[in-house]
Amino acid sequence: MTERPVRVRYAPSPTGPQHLGGVRTALYNYLFARKHKGTFIIRIEDTDQTRFVPGAEAYMLDALNWCGITYDEGPVKGGAYGPYKQSERKSMYRQYADQLLESGHAYYAFDTAEELDAMRERFKASGMAAAAYNAVTREYMKNSLVLPQDEVKARLEQGEPYVIRIKMPRKDEIKFHDLIRGWVTFNSSQLDDKVLFKSDGMPTYHLANVVDDYLMNISHVIRGEEWLPSAPLHVTLYKFLGWESVMPQFAHLPLILRPDGNGKLSKRDGDRLGFPVFPLNWKDPNTGELSTGFRERGFFPEPFTNMIALLGWHPGHMQQEIFTLDEMVQLFSIEHVGKSGARFDYEKAKWFNQEYLKKLDASVLAEALKHILEQKNIEVPNAEILGAICLSLKERCTFVHELYEQGYYFFEAIRDYDDSIVSKKWNAIAKERFNLLADTLATLEAFDIKSIETAILQFISSNQLQNGDVLPLLRIMLSGTKNGPAVYDIASILGKDKTLERMRIFQQKFPTA
RNA sequence: GGCCCGUUGGUCAAGGGGUUAAGACGUCUCUCUUUCACGGAGAAAUCAGGGGUUCGAUUCCCCUACGGGCUACCA
Secondary structure, eight states, X not given: OOOOOOEEEEOOOSSSOOOHHHHHHHHHHHHHHHHTTOEEEEOBOOOOGGGOOTTHHHHHHHHHHHHTOOOSBBTTTBOTTOOOBGGGGHHHHHHHHHHHHHTTSEEEEOOOHHHHHHHHHHHHHTTXXXXXXXXXXXXXXXXXXXXXXXXXHHHHHTTOOOEEEEOOOSSOEEEEEETTTEEEEEEGGGSOOOEEEOTTSOBOHHHHHHHHHHHTTOOEEEEEGGGGGGHHHHHHHHHHTTOGGGOXXXXXXXXXXXXXXXXXXXXXXXXXXXXXXXXXXXXXXXXXXXXXXXXXXXXXXXXHHHHHHTSSBOOOSSOOOOOOHHHHHHHOOGGGBOSSOEEOOHHHHHHHHHHHHHHSOHHHHHHHHHHHHHHTTOXXXXXXXXXXXXXXXXXXOSSTHHHHHHHGGGTSOOOOOOHHHHHHHOSHHHXXXXXHHHHHHHHOSOOSHHHHHHHXXXXXXXXXXXXXXXXXXXXXXXXXXXXXXXXXXXXXXXXXXXXXXXXXXXXXXXXXX
């Protein structure tokens, strides 16, 4: 490998929100750049003006920002190789198309869309395998290779629309080394004369991509596997343009597959399967349709980023799976990126979030819970109580919002009581006991967990009772549910007054015979 | 159809000529506990198939099958 400084780029096109796969591609580029003390660039590939979606670019930037993926050069931020948007680089491409025209590696083509369709139909009908615009079929089309020179000139002068196509060699072996897949070989006879320059004056992705990577001195192209089939075209372009010596190294990432069935993960899968595939919420500007993001679903950026990184990469030789971004930077290497597609597993994604949440300090969670309560217009308890609530609840939550959902009774009146316990254990005798228990609790001076526990346990043993005679019912009285934190925790968080009040309310709601 | 890429438990995966083929998620069992969860212990579960090469293939090669990607004046 050469000493070339690492310059890598993430080059999305603003045709909609990027999903998991796009974020992962950006992440790998980022990790690779940081690992090698290189430069991470973002470039917007918007050569197709018809597919432009407003907001998509800002969304992408927001998403990366949320993930903690920073970039060194790109839109908004700028840099020495700008602009970083292909539509703004429009004037830079034509000269390279001209260069190819002059060297005989490209040609003008005047075929209309209808003529192209007709050609494809014709060759298909005659049983020809590939109905492509190639070394064979171009002989029958309207292009500067077959038209007389003066006619070509005339058409050009009359302003007739045209495209510029690459003239693929008839039969050449094209070989390149992929950092993930090793040597990959294609034959140019299988490739077609791809359009490089469109009739609207814009380059296609293929030309723009190669020109920009060259101009921006990109050292490594790390992109999805869907680009592998066009890599030989790009390699050929480097050769024709005389840039072979500075051609970047390629690394084609495996795809992220959908969790069920077949195929790569697509934007629609999320709604269908009930989990997000987008990092952030996205509202389609045309249809108004809303797709939920991981962020809005309750994911923290750290575990989210951790999780997608491990979809196709693992440092190997260690059993650790929870990594910070910085750790991943240290550990990252292209060699450890797998070759095969990874199926996205939402259950595992939740696990990453849960692990992260569990390690968070209760005070941090309290802050997050506070926001949820404020949004719901619920009176926020003081920080100490909120912290205690989070502490008691956090190990049974995957998401912050579950702190509220599971512990709503700390903030509001009990919505309903689980009656499986009530019908089984609540009766006149129990009522009497609970009156005594309430008296006991009322005399407690300190109402902390330990004191409550001691008092209750003492009450149970001095009355010759079992834990099961008291604790389950008390839990129901205080929370309505049979699950949750230790009853003593609940009581102490509620405080003495509320605890006694809830015991009274319960008695009123469930009179015994 | 053609071209290209891939294939270790249900999923993510380590390993890479000789291993009891790691670990994690999920599932199940046990344990802790007043409950749920957490924690702890354990179980079931994998090298797609067939040929080579080799003393020996999960590992290297070939074929088949299967999966995927691409096949636009889209990226």
